[in-house]
Amino acid sequence: MNEKALRVLEFNKVIDILKEKASSSLGLKYIENLTPSSNFEDVKYMLKETSEAQAIYIKRGSIGLQGIHDIEDKAKRADIGASLDPGSLIMIADTLRAARTLKNNFSGSDEEDFNYPIIQSLSNSLYAYRDIEDAIYNAIISEIEISDNASSTLRDLRRRIVQKNQSIRSKLNSIISSTTYQKYLQDAIISVRGDRFVVPVKAEYRSQVSGIVHDQSSSGATLFIEPMSIVDMNNELRQLRLLEKEEIERILAELSAMIGEISQDLISNQEILGRLDFAFAKGKLSVGMRGVEPTLNEDKYINIRNGRHPLLDKDKVVPNSVYLGREFHTLLITGPNTGGKTVTIKTVGLFALMTQSGLHIPADFGSSMCVYDNVFADIGDEQSIEQSLSTFSSHMTNIVSILEEVSENSLAIFDELGAGTDPVEGAALAIAILEDVHMAGANCIATTHYSELKNYALTTEGVENAAVEFDLETLSPTYKLLLGVPGKSNAFEISTKLGLNSHVITRAKEFINSDNIAIEDVLQNVEKNRIKAVKEREEAEKLKSQIERLKNEYEEKLSKLSAKREKLMEQARSEAFRVTRQAKEDVDNIIKELRKLEEERASKEKNQRIEELRKELTNSMGSLQPTIKSMIEPKVVTKEIKDLRQGEEVKVITLNQQGSVVSVDNNKKEAVVQIGIMKMTLPFKSLQRAKQDPKTTVTKQTRKIIKSKSGNVRSEVDLRGLNLEEARMEVEKYLDDAYVAGLESVTVIHGIGTGVLKSGLQDVLKRNRHVKSQRAGEYGEGGAGVTIVKLK
Template identity: 85%
Template sequence: MNQKSLRVLEFNKIIELLKSKASSSLGLKYIEELVPSSDFEEVKYMQQETSETQSILTKRGYVGLQGIHDIEDKVKRAGVGASLDPGSLIMIADTLRAARTLRNSLSGSDEEDFNYPIIQSLSNGLYAYREIEDAIYNAIISELEISDNASSTLRDIRRRIVQKNQSIRSKLNSIISSTTYQKYLQDAIISVRGDRFVVPVKAEYRSQVAGIVHDQSSSGATLFIEPMSIVDMNNELRQLRLSEQEEIERILQELSAMVGEVSEDLISNQEILGRLDFAFAKGKLSMKMRGVEPTLNKDKFINIKNGRHPLLDRKTVVPNSVYLGRDFHTLVITGPNTGGKTVTIKTVGLFALMTQSGLHISADYGSSMCVYDNIFADIGDEQSIEQSLSTFSSHMTNIVSILKDVTENSLVIFDELGAGTDPIEGAALAIAILEDVAMAGARCIATTHYTEIKNYALTKDGVENAAVEFDLDTLSPTYKLLIGVPGKSNAFEISKKLGLSDYIITRAKEFIDTDNIELEDILQSAEKNRIKAEEERIKAEKLRESIEKLKI
């Protein structure tokens, strides 16, 4: 897929929205690798996958995807005999529990209408090892703590450690509370240096206390001495602690071996869990956007019903219906600046990219999309100071590249085609470019201000005009797209309402080709008739509803 088009259509922002819906790094990997596909069957499968997760989330409100971790490296290490640390084992147990819970949750065995073949096929492929999961949770409390329940040997060693601690403290308490020792001590407290119990002795009484010096205070006034009477007891305590550590290492090795025996199954789980997280992220995004699965067709047409640009506030964005590819292959949109032309064509392009990425589109049910081999877009101010290219030159460089690669299965989007140069030459170039795209058999949607292109669309088979509506009373666009109606610039009307003198406007019209003035007048008349017809239609609809209520 054309990378420049992905950028100018802001597909990366959709990817960021999708990332925010993932529950794990496994799902994020799939999202980061997501690119639009040009394979019809693959797109169909991806769309169905999204629809299934959207439906499951709608039905249940929640699917447990928490606790999924990327454990592949840890599992591989266990598979070659390495011993894992407690934190790694806890992550493996958490992931095993998530896999088991998901498998049970998505089996739908106790629900008659729970039928989601794609998601259930994935979840049924998950391996569950409850015995490993329970063994890890039974043995490990946290990343830093092994449970006494890990083994009877460990429990016995720790019991003896507690007893030995108590014996040493009892012995030391008798020493520091004796009148003989009190004058030698800096404080009547028991301290620990390294893993040895000591007492704080005044430096000048070093010779009076038999024992081993382990430390001294920063001033040198206090020495921390291990009395000889508890050296053997401290040695025994140290030996017990070494035994405890050996038993912990044995337990971790045993648990790691259990993981290693099923390492291939756990790695398989990783892939499936990532796929499920990715699929449910698509479902969550669809729900957030109030998206729908578009009907896919192989006839190279699109029919978007009340499409809303997914990056705009859905409370304020004006929905528009756009169709292309059946009665006409090229749609030319005209109208005033800031009227919504660019948003409209970006919506079409972005919907195409989203559809081919398996994402739902923010439109109404009944919308239909096709699968293009490539989507080309020339949108925005592409002026390049570094390359000394003007806006026109930069656009033309991009257009040349598009025309070189376009095929009959492509969608081409042009914004302000032919702008940035002499209007007469720009319009002529724009028409020639549209002709070339049409000759290639591609579908095309373009915006323009040129009257010549409006005339071209009026007289050329396969080319249709469209306009963005403008309210002359408020001097503001309504952002509604009207297909079949060429747009009017409204420059004279806007200027008049803003206070420009009539004689200046009259004089300006003298400088415009008579045919162009006549066309603009025809467009204005057609627009007034359309608005009047729409008002009449709304009145008739209300009247019909009133009659229906009276019948009831």
């Protein structure tokens, strides 16, 4: 890749930002060697690697790359038999732990959507040695301290050293505290000189204290003497410390030998950890700049959607969309100075370099990039005093080298092409350069102020104009790129804003060719019309938004009306069902009366016909019957019953019936309630606790009903000729009346027949709450054709 292009496009600054994202020196090595690749498959792989790292970083937040070190030289030293120091062993253990953690986190993830083949392939290749890792942590506490747990021998030696220290101090304490020696001592303290315990003795009493002199004070008044009584004890202490040192060296040698055995695996881990650190540095950079993976194409075109220069503040930079390489291969950007032309072409060039380095670009999803063999750039003032090169000469030197190397797979970028010399010659030269690049088949993007180049782009196939937008009212740039229209330099307007006298501006216009003035005026009118069209489009977008909002409101209201209509229909069906049910009951009563009147002469065919009519009437009610949910759940929201227990008396709100709780399911908020002979599973919100008033009063109406019942209810009911279902309904109604009337014993006449009716009625009587007991009739009571029932 062209080194000058890397420099002028400031690719090194992107690399510097990337370095800040690395967690270790291992990743930095890869970043420092990062250069754009021209191999399509390599670029595709690198971008995919970045995307996986970005996704994992977003999902996990913490990656676990802390604690990895460059241990290659330490592993190689251990491999040849060298003994490593505690600090080196701790670094190796930290790196082993990081490798094991990464391997476990990425290789053995239980997440269903955790599928990142590149990162997981790297992590799967890591070697984990938990036993060696634990052995090092168990033996070494810090870079300078070995643990007592490193070996039983070390633990025993250190225990003996402590004991010997205590013995020596105890002996010395007895010396310095004795009255005999106190007058000889400078101070009653114990000191240490050269790992030997000593006492400070006055110089004049040297002959009075037997021992070995190890040191003296600067004044010579004090001698530090090791008493002869503790010489042997100090010797023993020194010997123990030598043994301790030897044991520590043996432990370090043993751990180093373990490292030496796996040195090649550690070096392999080193490379993989560096790759992972590098990948996650790229992922962090992508997250930081809100980058996306561009779609790679092999058709040599770029389509950048709302691209932002990565070195500018992402919250302030104006995003721009640029496309090149399909309808046209050369793009000419014109417009006023400080309008953003150079930033735009630098963004395009830097995006190409970043893509080919496997980095995401700060743009919107849907952006597409291709892979160039080379990227060339001529940007900025390259004037060199030392080489006696003017601005124009330095530019031409660079352009000459570009034209020699450019090919159909290249991207060429020119800033202010042809500037720095005579405008007429410069414009002609710029057109010739663009023609040469165009003929080579390369993609090209350039900036210019020359009107001749604007005309060239308008009249040449494969060349397109673009402009940086300029606000004519505020006379300031908006930094937005407009493709398809040439820009106006607006030099006169900017000069006026900066305070240049109007007569100077007028005089200047007189020196401009009238054709040029006409072109500039046309461009200004085009810009005005474009701004007007943009405003009209914005207004249309607002109207569209309002229409969408009104449409949503209408659909919401329509939905509510439909729900209300369904509710009214449900209520109507419920009312119709109630009326029809009442009519059915009346018809059933009429049929029963007819059967009683014509019982002796009724024919089988007539009964069948009556039964068919009754079934037809029942079926006709099916379409009017409300849903079970609407029948059970109350229409008005009531407070849900709580702490319901088995055996409690409750009231079913919608059925206006009282029953007893058989069982309760607090999880489903449902209860099984027995109402008469029926058991129903009902939700809590359809139930109320039955009111139990111990002082129950009997109203006049109740007394009237009881009096009526007691006078009219017979002590027997005849069920002969009825089927089992009809007989069940009849006997339950009769038992209710008999109970209210206060009868103690009643007779149920069912006949003998086949025995089906008798057997069925016995089951009904067993479950009836009013029945105390039942028995078969005796001689004179009706015999086997009746059942005598005693009521509660």
